[in-house]
């Protein structure tokens with residue numbers, strides 16, 4: 734019978750996920766843009782001293798966008814192996830995966846605007 738929890742296996746999984754995270758931000762242009770956007774948002778959060786609830790929302794939105802970008806990138810890599818040549822179905826698969834990231838990126842921008850625009854207006858007397 735296998736053990737209920739295999740700590741060694743769990744630690745290996747963390748290592749593989751860490752390698753994926755490194756590959757994402759090291760090699761993927763769009764992921765780097767998301768990383769810079771997240772760093773700027775965190776800097777703005779510190780500057781405007783946003784509330785705990787606002788931090789939770791910011792962290793969730795950043796995590797969702799990064800996660801979608803990772804899944805999109807993995808689908809692209811898989812599609813490139815399955816069909817290196819042009820295929821209309823692969824086009825749809827890649828475009829849909831990209832649309833998934835875009836939906837979350839727009840959601841994050843709107844969420845960020847709702848949190849930060851009033852604070853910017855207050856700070857600079859607009």
Ligand SMILES: Nc1ncnc2c1ncn2[C@@H]1O[C@H](COP(=O)(O)OP(=O)(O)OP(=O)(O)O)[C@@H](O)[C@H]1O
Pocket residue numbers: 761762809812816817818819820821823824825827828831
């Ligand atoms: N094998 C293919 N068959 C059909 N269309 C493709 C194929 N490969 C790419 N495309 C089209 O080109 C677009 C960009 O694909 P690509 O894999 O270059 O993604 P990318 O976002 O530019 O990512 P990266 O630059 O990281 O590879 C896809 O959304 C799709 O419309």
